[in-house]
Amino acid sequence: MSIHTQTIAQLAQGLKDKEFSSVELTQHYLKRIQQSDLNAFITVTDELAMAQAQAADEKIAKGAGSILTGIPYAHKDIFCTQGVKTSAGSKMLDNFIAPYDATVSHQLNQADTVMLGKVNMDEFAMGSSNENSFYGAVKNPWNTDKIPGGSSGGSAAAVAGGLSCFATGTDTGGSIRQPASLCGITGLKPTYGRVSRYGMIAYASSLDQAGPMTKTAEDAAIVLNAMAGFDEKDSTSAEQAVPDYTANLNDSVKGLTIGLPKEFFSEGLDDEVATQVMNAVKEFEAMGATVKEISLPNSAYAIPTYYIVAPCECSSNLSRLDGVRYGYRCDNPKDLEDLYLRSRSEGFGAEVKRRIMIGAYALSAGYYDAYYLKAQKTRHLISEDFKKAFNEVDVIMGPVSPTTAFDLGSVKDPVSMYLADIYTLSANLAGLPGMSIPAGFSNKLPVGLQLIGNYWSESKLLNIAHQFQLQTNWHQQMPQEN
């Protein structure tokens, strides 16, 4: 078995048993990154990684450290990392060396992990294909003509392509779950407020949430243990106790009630994706779960609701990027207004500008009630649908994305791209945790199964996902290498 196909749990054992050192592990991954043509990394931090690996080996030699000590990972370039470029996939921050660590970066450092580098993403996390990055599109390791999904496309490609053991991601409207699905890995978006947003470059603050992207549910539980927790530096962080997410992985799913929203299986869903998803559900039935059809009547409105709420928040959040205190500044501004206008127009890409303008319009005098207030009200209705559903079922299952990964460059108009987010947006609007786990293939491309749970039910979701992975081997498939 190759080293890069191993999970965190397996590598941790190998490190403990002295089968290999963290330095060797890190060198192995750095070599693979160097040879890769997936464009998954924006910055490779090889010197830092080697220093961290060395420190981890010393700790392991003393019998100290945690299960993550010496494990190499890829960090989404949206998390501030002190002294390391943090670009958010944008020309605007191409020169931005973060002056401090995000809480998530700090937590992973505290756990003695090894950061291999910062991975590619759609600019400011706005996109579903990773084609909106200033650094170019990432390729899907299963078929390099295809998109890896977005916005955490670099994270998903790095894990699926064996370039890192795990990765961090963020999910505002599906940006962990959709690339996890399209690249055939496990991705978890926790409950809003579970993981600190401090130092995580904001796109839409009431929706953004960070989470792990891994090979298995067990690994996701291990990484979430390190990432989750209350942070006084984030005013929306939840003061909620953090359980050991690995503690309930082995619970039985017998008696579990699974809800299948009929709206998630209607027109627009690819037949083969539907078949794979239903086969996965049947697997759970064989394990003793029962299935119930439910309805989330307002879920079709998730797209217009999200594409008003998120742009409004982004137009406000991104107003701070003005060429004055940090980031890109245009050459020879003739006055202050020219400095603002040209720095922003030259620094932002097309999709970011589009969303800023939608937000600026929807928040402007005379239109606020018709767009933003209306969208906040429908957001409430979408959230209520889930509340009713969770009175009847323990978990909701369905597809993550209507299709498998599509061809790079094939979707050109923004609205068509937005429509593909249909199954992931509502969990963000409600603030609920969601997962994608590998559930099969269609035309040699991975298909993900989505799990949506009630608030703070991450342990339950990880348990359900782990039980599925004990019965199936979809998560163990690796793309063929040239």
Place this chain on the structure above:
Amino acid sequence: MSLSEEQVTQIAYLARLTLSDAELKDNTKDLNAILGLAEQLGAIETDDIEPMAHPLHMTQRLRADVVTEQDHSDLFQSIAPKTGNKHYLVPTVIE
């Protein structure tokens, strides 16, 4: 309703963005398509529905009124495009 190119230029200015002629044409089309999507929300009855600004019904935390941050101005200014005498410099606003 539909946005004209003139209105899109004004929205871009509100967001402190400028658009080339080609960008203006594309954005007028795209913004109208996105707002067309948003029009779907008109079909839902929401008169008695409370707006939801935040997913968790939590109250804003208070903390003790004590200084917790050190002065990092040198560090923060080290990545600024232009500084002088501890100030961020921009083109002259008032002669």
